[in-house]
Each structure stands twice: as C-alpha cells, then as structure tokens.
Amino acid sequence: MDEDFIPVKKSQISLFKNFPLFYFSKENEPLLYKKEGELLKEARIKDKQFPDLFIRTSDRENASHALYKTMNAHLEETVFSHGLVPIRQALHALVQEALEGPLNVSGKMLPETIDILFQGYSQNKILVESLAKLSSTSDKLVEHTVNILSLTMQFCTFHHFTQAKAKVLGVSAILHDIGCIQLPPELHNTKTQLSDTQFKEFQTHTTKGYHTIIASGCFTPEIATVALAHHERRDGSGYPNGRTDIPEDAQLIGLINSYEPLAYRGTSRHEDPQKPFDSLQILKNEVIEGKFSRQLFVNFCSCLI
Numbered sequence: 476m477d478e479d480f481i482p483v484k485k486s487q488i489s490l491f492k493n494f495p496l497f498y499f500s501k502e503n504e505p506l507l508y509k510k511e512g513e514l515l516k517e518a519r520i521k522d523k524q525f526p527d528l529f530i531r532t533s534d535r536e537n538a539s540h541a542l543y544k545t546m547n548a549h550l551e552e553t554v555f556s557h558g559l560v561p562i563r564q565a566l567h568a569l570v571q572e573a574l575e576g577p578l579n580v581s582g583k584m585l586p587e588t589i590d591i592l593f594q595g596y597s598q599n600k601i602l603v604e605s606l607a608k609l610s611s612t613s614d615k616l617v618e619h620t621v622n623i624l625s626l627t628m629q630f631c632t633f634h635h636f637t638q639a640k641a642k643v644l645g646v647s648a649i650l651h652d653i654g655c656i657q658l659p660p661e662l663h664n665t666k667t668q669l670s671d672t673q674f675k676e677f678q679t680h681t682t683k684g685y686h687t688i689i690a691s692g693c694f695t696p697e698i699a700t701v702a703l704a705h706h707e708r709r710d711g712s713g714y715p716n717g718r719t720d721i722p723e724d725a726q727l728i729g730l731i732n733s734y735e736p737l738a739y740r741g742t743s744r745h746e747d748p749q750k751p752f753d754s755l756q757i758l759k760n761e762v763i764e765g766k767f768s769r770q771l772f773v774n775f776c777s778c779l780i
C-alpha cells in the first residue's frame with residue numbers, strides 16, 4: 476500500500492464530504508473515487524456500497540479536525556436529546572479518533588468533548604446511572620476507554636468537581652491506555668492470562684503512552700503522568716516503576732481502571748462480569764492490601780450508589 480494514503484472507516488464515510496476519497500485499482504494504483512465537496516449517495520452509505528476508501532495522508536490533520544467538529548456537535552445533540560445507545564456510539568467514535576488520530580488535533584478538540592459530557596452528566600441522571608453499563612464487545616480497547624471515561628465523569632459530577640478539573644480527568648481517562656495502540660492487539664484484546672513475556676511487553680503501554688503524550692506537546696504533563704502511573708499501586712506492587720507516591724489523578728484513574736473490567740467485561744481471574752457489589756468487594760480486598768487509598772475507594776463507591 477502506498478504510504479501516502481490512510482484508510483477511512485466505513486462507518487465514518489459520510490463525515491468526509493470536504494475531502495477527496497480514493498480507492499486502489501487491482502494494480503494498486505490510487506484512483507479518485509469522489510471529489511472534494513461531493514457527498515456519497517445516502518443509500519450507498521447505508522448499504523456500504525463502496526470499495527475500501529482512503530484519504531491522502533496530507534489531509535489527515537484537517538480531516539481529523541473536521542471529524543471532531545462533527546462528532547462533538549453530534550455528541551452535544553445526542554447528550555441532550557437522545558437515548559443512551561446513540562450517546563455511546565458518539566463516544567465510541569470520538570474515543571477511537573482520540574486513540575488513533577493525530578494528537579495535536581485531539582489536544583485542541585478533546586477539551587470541548589469533555590465540556591459537553593460534563594454538561595450532560597450534570598443534567599442527565601440516566602447518563603450518570605447507565606452509560607458505562609452499555610458496553611458492547613466490538614473493540615475492547617475503545618469500549619474499555621469509553622467505560623473509564625463514563626465512570627470518571629460520574630465521579631467528577633457526583634463529587635462536584637469543577638469543569639476545569641473534570642476536563643483534565645476526562646482527557647486523562649481517554650488517553651490513559653493510548654500506549655496500547657503501539658502493542659500487538661492480542662496483548663490488550665484478550666481475557667486469557669498473558670505469558671510472563673507478554674505481560675512484560677504489555678506493561679510498556681504505560682511508558683509508551685507517557686512518551687507519546689509528552690512528545691505531542693498538546694497536553695499538560697499531569698495527563699501524561701496518568702498514562703504512566705495508572706498501574707502503580709501505593710504498596711509499591713504496581714508498574715512500571717513500583718512507585719508508592721502516586722499522583723491523585725493517576726490513583727483515581729487506576730482505581731476505575733481496576734473496577735471497569737471486573738464489573739463490565741470479566742478478567743482472566745473472574746471470567747464473567749461481576750455484580751457491582753462483588754466487584755467492589757474484590758477491590759476492597761486490594762484496598763486492605765494497601766494498593767489503593769481507603770478514602771478514594773469510599774469516594775468511588777459513593778458515586779456508584
């Protein structure tokens with residue numbers, strides 16, 4: 476494949492109106508499929524009647540910006556007027572772009588996403604109670620991230636955090652596992668126990684994520700630190716550095732990150748999702764072992780009730 480082209484997700488095709496789209500001939504030649512400004516016919520989009528389409532790499536940044544704008548507007552509309560499934564889908568698309576798209580665009584656009592969610596969580600009780608419970612099984616990393624984001628916003632609104640603080644935590648939640656994008660998918664897409672070598676490699680998603688976020692120059696160091704330290708534990712048993720002085724934001728995202736698979740997806744030790752109470756019971760044992768702060772755990776429990 477020519478390096479100058481990037482595939483477009485079929486589900487997002489209608490968002491690329493202002494960009495030329497290409498397909499590849501049998502001889503692997505890029506050919507123009509539609510011009511800038513043209514829109515594919517709706518029926519064609521609905522039935523996915525088009526070949527694999529691509530944009531030029533040079534259009535990626537502008538396209539990502541346009542995508543975020545459309546997706547944020549769509550999120551705003553769904554948060555205030557539609558049911559949970561469309562909200563979940565809107566968040567799925569946003570998180571996917573945040574994990575796979577250019578970080579300089581995410582840096583500009585994600586704070587707006589969190590503002591919209593913050594408003595939604597402040598006003599919509601159903602959102603608070605149910606959004607994270609809707610997870611599907613399509614893309615585990617994206618679903619996991621949407622759940623972490625939802626639970627984080629739930630925590631922020633329940634405890635009356637300021638919008639500015641919620642913005643930092645919301646963006647941190649979206650980016651906490653961005654380092655996983657650089658790992659083979661089988662390392663983060665499985666419920667089965669990883670081998671020792673695999674687990675060692677998996678652990679590098681923390682440092683990889685940290686360096687990616689810092690190198691982008693688009694986020695504050697505290698957001699990168701959450702990516703680095705969300706698997707650290709207060710008793711020193713965590714990774715990558717076994718540190719015991721863990722910044723508060725990283726502790727919170729770390730706690731939610733441990734709760735999420737237990738409650739929604741199951742783990743290698745607890746194959747099926749546990750009931751919320753049982754998940755909290757499992758986490759409580761980790762609090763007793765000294766891995767998480769007792770106060771933080773209590774605060775988290777209270778926002779779930």
Ligand SMILES: [Fe+2]
Pocket residue numbers: 651652680705706732
């Ligand atoms: Fe992680």
Ligand SMILES: [Fe+2]
Pocket residue numbers: 619651652732
């Ligand atoms: Fe995670």
